Amino acid sequence: MATFPKSERLCGQLTIRQLYSEGSKFTVWPLRVTYRPADRTRVLIWAPKSQHKHAVERNLLRRRMREAWRLNKHLLGEERHYELAINYMDKVVLPSDRISRAMQTVLAKLNK
Numbered sequence: 001m002a003t004f005p006k007s008e009r010l011c012g013q014l015t016i017r018q019l020y021s022e023g024s025k026f027t028v029w030p031l032r033v034t035y036r037p038a039d040r041t042r043v044l045i046w047a048p049k050s051q052h053k054h055a056v057e058r059n060l061l062r063r064r065m066r067e068a069w070r071l072n073k074h075l076l077g078e079e080r081h082y083e084l085a086i087n088y089m090d091k092v093v094l095p096s097d098r099i100s101r102a103m104q105t106v107l108a109k110l111n112k
Contacts, residue, residue: 004070010044010083019044019083028105030090030098031065035110038083041076043069047088061088064096068103075107082110 010016023036047061065086076082086106088099 001074002070004043004066007040008042010042010085015083016044016085019085023083023085026109027089028102028109030088030094031102031106032087032089033106033110034085034087035082038081041073041081042083044083044085045069046085051089051091052093057093061093061099064099065103067096068100072100072103072107075104075111077111080111084110 010019019036020034023034025032025034027033045062045065047058047065049058052058052061065088069086086103
């Protein structure tokens with residue numbers, strides 16, 4: 001259950017473009033979530049290069065967000081499915097427990 005396989009990753013330029021144009025957005029600091037209902041849950045996780053110039057920082061943030069998603073995705077439930085884009089917005093690299101708490105809040109908000 002606590003895995004993040006390729007089938008759960010959102011990829012494809014057309015799909016991502018549609019998500020950002022048609023999806024709804026909300027922010028739970030330091031994460032901004034863009035979502036829309038779908039037939040299965042798929043996730044895009046990224047940290048912008050404009051705020052984190054060093055690849056080491058971006059990789060660290062993406063790793064922490066993937067881990068938070070992997071450990072907390074059960075909170076979303078089996079009956080709800082979304083396409084999600086989760087963006088890291090803070091300019092400071094936060095510890096993984098803060099990112100995990102924000103991810104729990106995001107999933108609770110999507111579950112309502």
